[in-house]
Amino acid sequence: MEKKIRCPKCSKIFTCDGNPGEEIFIKCPNCGTEGKIILEKIETIESKSLVVIENISKKYKDVLAVDNISFNIKQGEVFGYIGPNGAGKTTTIKIMVGLLNQTSGEISINGYQLPKEKEKAHRFIGYMPQQAGFQQWRTANHALTTFGKLSGVESDKLQSRIDEVLNLLGLIKYKNKKITKLSGGTIQKLGIAQALLHNPSLLILDEPLSGLDPDSRYQVKKILKELSKNGTTVFFSSHILSDLQDIATKICIIDWGRVIKIGSLDELKSEFSKEKQIEIILSKKSDKYNEISKISGVKKLIEQSKEKFIVNIEKTSDSDKIIDEIIKTLIEKNCKIRSITPLSPTLDEIYQFYLRKGVMNQ
Known part of the structure; x- marks a missing residue:
């Protein structure tokens, strides 16, 4: 087995080979420090x-x-x-x-x-x-x-x-x-x-x-x-x-x-608690996407343009099942889909969430 170790004198990292439990002779290629080490001890060092x-x-x-x-x-x-x-x-x-x-x-x-x-x-x-x-x-x-x-x-x-x-x-x-x-x-x-x-x-x-x-x-x-x-x-x-x-x-x-x-x-x-959201972009303008709001589990539609909108889904709903229903509905209404993307919380949203949580717990 091959392991990286650090010289105790100059801190140079180098690689040595051997079998677990084997005592091997080592020499630092940087400063020349010599010594012996048991490979299984390196496992412990790496995980400490x-x-x-x-x-x-x-x-x-x-x-x-x-x-x-x-x-x-x-x-x-x-x-x-x-x-x-x-x-x-x-x-x-x-x-x-x-x-x-x-x-x-x-x-x-x-x-x-x-x-x-x-x-x-x-x-x-x-x-x-x-x-x-x-x-x-x-x-x-x-x-x-x-x-x-x-x-x-x-x-x-x-x-x-x-x-x-x-x-x-x-x-x-x-x-x-x-x-x-x-x-x-x-x-x-x-x-x-x-x-x-x-x-x-x-x-x-x-x-x-x-x-x-x-x-x-x-x-x-x-x-x-x-x-x-x-x-x-x-x-x-x-x-x-x-x-x-x-x-x-x-x-x-x-x-x-x-x-x-x-x-x-x-x-x-x-642990970040936020409504599930899906972004949908159509290749052409259409008003027929409103039919999506009738699907069970869809909480709200947020129109960003005639081609782009956000679907808010109930937290407890099955996202995959709802996405499948959305695709079927849009196809039935002759809406051409360019993309469907599940949205994740932004890093700033996560950060602010935990800061607010910390303030409330003081």
Whole structure:
């Protein structure tokens, strides 16, 4: 069997082969670290929670910024942390990276307790704050060299690692450009670059897609998905649910410092209560589609044009059966059908639904 493992010294991910339960000799191709490992232990490592947060609260005088939140993040997950501005996202992140101490509760990163063992935990964390704080007079390479040294990247490998990360993010052409000459989106991607330099197990990104154009957003999301496939755990915050679409394996919605809902996007959709809707587009104008309203289970017709309308169906009705009846009725009335599409709730509708639900439960 083939398994990906991470070097404990340089964090490089590489592949080894062997049989379950077999003790094998391994050597990191990056730094040369040698050792032995039992393959069945790797199974346990892959399935364990890299981040464990239990009943964390943070209070500033009379303000409770984070209120008794709990969640686990497994290795390789892309964990989307979403909520409106002021919900407690950045406070949570600052606790996770050791910039703030929690008022109560427990947090561990790769088994190390924070804040007591934060120096050990920091080796596994790559962090990009909302504002990376690059000094404007530096070049991109100069800035990344400083960050690389602070992150513990070996001096003789630092420049090659900088080139590797810049190529990954499509920034190599800006290597010797001054920060002051770079666009806001490029500086944002440079912030992600500095977080990746030491090849961390856990990447913590605060609003990483903010300020990026559509193409850059797509490229960054693609890179994060690839990092996840290779075993890197990604935690990133946003106040826009669409940022998490097609990338987050788990989503946590937070508001007023409290966790409102945790689950995959499909799980969030499954609890969303909304009337079933079907969009029908005809190839030619017709008034005869009104006959559809007589079908049992059809609640309402919403005309958007003479060719396009929405059918609202009772929640408890059999959608497939009703769609079949609709098609038969339209054909009988000589209406030519261009398309029939079941409508799903939009991401914004889902997000707003859970935020309203959270407010009502306070």
